[in-house]
Amino acid sequence: VTITKTMSWRSSFHCSKFRHVFGKPATKEHSYDGVPITRSVHDNHYCSANPCFIAVVTECAGGGSFLVLPIHHTGRVDPQHPRVCGHRARVLDVKWNPFDDHCIASCSEDCTVKIWDIPVCGVQQNLTKARKTLMGHSRRVALIEWHPTAENLLLSSAYDYKVLLWDVSQAGAVIRQPVRVVLMPVHHRYPSEALLLSVSFNTDGSRLAVTSKDRRVRVLDPRTGKILQVSSGKSHRANKVLYIGALKMLLSTGSSPWNHRQIVLWDPQDDLSEPLYEEDLDGSAGVLFPFYDPDTHMLYLAGKGDGNIRYYEVSAEKPYISFLTEYRSLLPQKGLGVMPKRGLDVCACEVFRFYRLITIKDLVEPLSMIVPRKQSGTFQEDLYPMTAGNQAAMTAQEWLLGINRGPVPMSLKPGTRVANPYPETQAERGSDEKSFVQENNGRLRSLWTKFLLLLPSWLIPGSFVFQLLQAFYRQQDEIRGLREELNQKDVRIAQLEMEIKNTRNNMRATF
Template sequence: MTFAKMSWQPQYRSSKYRHVFGKPANKENCYDNVPITRSVHDNHFCAVNPSFIAVVTECAGGGAFIVIPIQQSGKLDPHYPKICGHRGNVLDIKWNPFDDYVIASCSEDASVKIWDIPKPYVTKSITNARKELVGHSRRVGLIEWHPTASNIIFSTAYDYKIMIWNIDNEEPIIYSPVRTIECHKDVILSMSFNLDGSLMATSCKDRKVRVIDPLKGCIIQESDGKTHKASKVLFLGNMKKLVSTGTSRWNNRQVVLWDQDDLSVPLHQEDLDGSSGLLFPFFDNDTDMLYLVGKGEGNIRYYEVNLQKSYLQYLNEYRSCLPQKGIGVLPKRGVDVSSCEVFRFYKLVTIKGLIEPVSMIVPRRSESYQEDIYPMTAGTRPALTAHEWLSGINRGQTGIS
């Protein structure tokens, strides 16, 4: 009798991203002497586009952030100018996805402000915002720009409300939002949009994940929050799936995958470790790679997301002894294609006053352009006007190759 030889070797899916590795920038390409905020708020505190890095900073008697040209690495002047005008600490900053010279900020003073960065850039303090959005009754913790419609911005505050603002007019101050979503009964911890902005996902302090129609303001799906306490939630591009990070009922850090059309039972749950640091999820729709960045640690785990089981294919982990207080991500249109870079993080290292770029690189021998790892990505031209979106039209992102 003969027996077939059995192999117990782990079976790996063929993937061009299997050997992606993280490469920290050389010292001369880091940003030093940066006065990073000491706030304990669970936000990124950093926003990046191909022109600038913005970082929430310390400021006496109010809230401020600084804007550094992305090419201006090295040691920052101790008297480097700030963008200041908030009466309370700045809690979140986000660049306009369609204009590298417009940034939004929100603050403990219950306001959202829209700022114009000089073009060409001039290093000077800016105290007057182009627009001030006043409507929330408590501190505003999060802001997000709509992914396809121009001049639409969302804000959420400790009054449990999500407000939608249309800044597509010439008035210096907007006193009221165009829509208000009131379906949460506790503090909203994160917001995320699907690719065309027709759906919004939120995680809330009540442990639940929700999928919401942002135009109608109604809940479409809701998790029960019993087995997974969600802190952050993210749409996974065009996969019709969500990922949330948080903790299990036994307080292990956990990553959970959901079907956006059915939040009753998770598709996949994975316990990671017993650490207490928050996990920030980031997804690259071009490569289907999911990155989990631990706050207060130096590590970045990364996975490839599949449409079928097993949904999360662990790839590797970037390790560093420098703990990140916050993190920014460069839009795909800004990566260095000559080095096969597919993603770039900007780590805020408070203990050293340092911003450290970390590039995720696909190892390739050829120095020519690698077309297979750079599909068409989101460009800077909005697919819709603010008026079109508010009238009920949804349209996918416009791309650049």
């Protein structure tokens, strides 16, 4: 039975410990001011955050770039602040690696996906050389998404109607062959279902939900590309889709036949022919971005160009979605980044944190969602259950062989460690010297980052130790850059080959 609501702004009284959640925006001193946010019209977030850094796609003449700032580098941003600017065209999406806080992926209109290593001290000079360049698309790459439980797996979707899955741990600076082709044109047919608008993995990464140009919701097997279920496009034109964690549901946002913005809940275990729940919200035109917190079962809806963010609570029983309240602001958002749960301030009862991109002010504004509690300085066990951590559950090869594993859990309680429930892989044990060195270098970088973040702000500028650290890591970057210069020739050769191919195709089309 489908539950339908029309233009609903208030729900009946719902007893919930989250009914008083409120949004607390950061002051200007604790925001990121003076950030030239991109003017791209794609419906992406243009922002990604982790406990160490925040990345924001910026406007750049003659190429594509994004800004990477240490998370505590708030206040006015220097207009000449170094950027990550190795793309030859506008950057369309950025995503931090969920298992490495110093690794970020970016995709661009130059048809490439790049993997970048960010130094511990942040970007001290313009970063132009990527660790990996993925070259498998022939048109602009619009979406990228990391696998939620397997390390080094990255999904990319482009306007050449291809959806590719990459193993970024492959050797070489240039990777031309993906490990899986999820979708691609057949016999020069360009089906609208292969041009994706959004993607979402389920909890263990065994299923992939997508919305496409034909505005339908599909569930795929990401290993084979087989389409398992398709929704009807008659009553709901989907734009964004999201897996609702442990409840095993799908949520999509889009528009109704009368152009009202709409949210719809589906049961992918049963069938996508009829929704479980649908609700019309308003008549605005901006895309609705959905965000879900599996620990609190809270759903956040933020519209592109809106100043408000609605909060809901989702349950497995009717009426499934209960409206709580909303945050309102006079400043419209272009996109939003989200901090992972392990980066929240648990002592302040913060359960979610957005980074709102406010283009009219060149401002990135942190917005904390807080549950009011009398004893806010202590750890609240009921607000912070075990959550997905920053440790991979398996290798890319294990996942490709058909193994499914849920996220490795962690506790947000300070000083608490949880044992990994999965057996160690050969790579994790460090069977050879190279993997052992890489593993310990990563741990050392993480420890130094935590140490630097704990230093008082008055100590850092004049600290001799900090200056030595900066010099040390700068030398490491220079050495890495020299080693990669030889590998970059492959990138340039591939770019020239693609330019020659495009020129030939244009000449054929002309004559």
